[in-house]
Amino acid sequence: MAGDPTKVDPIHQFHINTLIPIEVGGYDISFTNSSLLMVISVVLAGGFLFLATSSRGIVPGRAQSISEILYEFIASMLRDSAGSQGMKFFPFVFTLFMFILVANLLGMFPYFITVTSHLIVTAALAVVVFLMVLIAGLWRNGLGFFKLFVPSGIPVVLMPLVVAIEVISFLTRPISHSVRLFANMLAGHITLKVFSGFVVSLTSMGAVGFVGAILPLGMAVGLTALEFLIAFLQAYVFAMLTCIYINDAIHPGH
Amino acid sequence: MGRTLPQLDWVGPTNYVARDFAGKQAVSLDRGRNSRVVERTVEVKQGKIPVLVGLRPVNDEEFERRRRRLDEALAERRPQRQADEQQGRKGSAAGYAVALRLSSEFIAGILVGTGIGWLIDRLAGTSPWGLIIFFLLGFCAGVLNVLRSAGLVAEPGTKSADGEGSSGKHE
Numbered sequence: 055m056a057g058d059p060t061k062v063d064p065i066h067q068f069h070i071n072t073l074i075p076i077e078v079g080g081y082d083i084s085f086t087n088s089s090l091l092m093v094i095s096v097v098l099a100g101g102f103l104f105l106a107t108s109s110r111g112i113v114p115g116r117a118q119s120i121s122e123i124l125y126e127f128i129a130s131m132l133r134d135s136a137g138s139q140g141m142k143f144f145p146f147v148f149t150l151f152m153f154i155l156v157a158n159l160l161g162m163f164p165y166f167i168t169v170t171s172h173l174i175v176t177a178a179l180a181v182v183v184f185l186m187v188l189i190a191g192l193w194r195n196g197l198g199f200f201k202l203f204v205p206s207g208i209p210v211v212l213m214p215l216v217v218a219i220e221v222i223s224f225l226t227r228p229i230s231h232s233v234r235l236f237a238n239m240l241a242g243h244i245t246l247k248v249f250s251g252f253v254v255s256l257t258s259m260g261a262v263g264f265v266g267a268i269l270p271l272g273m274a275v276g277l278t279a280l281e282f283l284i285a286f287l288q289a290y291v292f293a294m295l296t297c298i299y300i301n302d303a304i305h306p307g308h
Numbered sequence: 309m310g311r312t313l314p315q316l317d318w319v320g321p322t323n324y325v326a327r328d329f330a331g332k333q334a335v336s337l338d339r340g341r342n343s344r345v346v347e348r349t350v351e352v353k354q355g356k357i358p359v360l361v362g363l364r365p366v367n368d369e370e371f372e373r374r375r376r377r378l379d380e381a382l383a384e385r386r387p388q389r390q391a392d393e394q395q396g397r398k399g400s401a402a403g404y405a406v407a408l409r410l411s412s413e414f415i416a417g418i419l420v421g422t423g424i425g426w427l428i429d430r431l432a433g434t435s436p437w438g439l440i441i442f443f444l445l446g447f448c449a450g451v452l453n454v455l456r457s458a459g460l461v462a463e464p465g466t467k468s469a470d471g472e473g474s475s476g477k478h479e
Binding site: 223229233237 | 405408416417419421424446448449450452457
């Protein structure tokens with residue numbers, strides 16, 4: 055920013071500020087604005103669902119309808135991709151979905167940091183999913199889980215090559231899983247900020263600038279709507295991929 | 309069969325009927341001639357106002373059977389709905405999302421392959437062969453990832469019969 059109010063730094067919104075400095079054993083585990091937003095996300099998602107489901111009317115109210123739609127949405131997604139056995143993982147998938155959805159939507163507030171626009175956050179979520187699939191797969195199927203890497207109907211000669219490629223492909227999952235969410239949120243917020251920056255810079259140039267600023271302002275408004283869609287879509291995509299991976303943990307055979 | 313019986317869509321555990329149906333006979337429409345006695349009615353209240361009068365679900369088996377029937381009926385309509393969604397998703401924002409997805413899949417393959425090769429070299433001292441071989445394998449894995457992500461190759465773990473269903477929803 056450097057003191058110049060007409061220059062807008064599109065990266066500044068991702069800056070992490072320490073709110074309560076904490077250091078344990080040489081590691082910086084301070085409570086930051088990102089941590090605060092995560093706590094708010096958890097409290098909002100949990101609180102909303104708790105309040106919405108507390109009345110339990112047969113004819114649902116508005117809040118209860120929303121929570122029922124969310125439940126049905128994730129439950130049918132999980133059942134479709136992982137079968138009824140996959141419903142054991144429903145609390146996990148639903149928690150992930152709600153957390154990412156609320157965090158993405160909170161990121162749309164001005165001055166709020168978008169926690170999912172940091173690779174470390176999405177990577178942590180993706181690694182949790184990856185490890186859970188690995189552990190659950192080994193737990194349920196034992197060594198049979200490794201059948202996942204051996205496609206059926208492959209000539210023996212090609213087997214080592216194919217298995218190596220399948221193993222690498224499996225290991226790439228947490229990367230593409232996390233990068234997809236992170237990159238979408240980051241790119242969307244930067245674009246939004248750049249167009250808003252145009253509006254600010256142009257209006258400081260006087261009358262001509264005011265007229266010229268109409269176009270980027272329209273873009274910014276449109277992009278905001280698009281960002282809300284992406285906020286939902288990316289939470290959906292993250293949960294969907296989790297469901298697909300969970301299916302592999304349950305049914306590794308071919 | 310001289311008198312006309314009251315007609316119901318289906319005399320089942322969750323069908324709500326008028327209060328005075330209790331203990332009377334009713335005809336279900338989807339089974340044609342099959343008529344049954346309405347077993348017992350129950351009132352559902354919200355606060356003090358009775359909102360629904362109906363049959364208590366007495367038979368779990370019957371309920372399960374009905375649920376499966378509904379699932380089958382819904383399954384018939386589902387592919388149509390998916391196709392519609394995919395049609396609608398072909399906007400400009402969708403193209404950008406697909407580009408991001410495919411590129412991240414490809415780059416992830418190369419990164420992981422190279423990383424494994426580098427680790428093997430470091431541990432076994434086979435430099436540079438591990439790096440070279442695993443870079444190429446990573447490249448293959450990246451291509452495989454992209455093809456899978458685009459729905460051109462079946463996912464691992466899905467049978468070819470239902471592979472189409474899951475690859476279509478992969479976004």
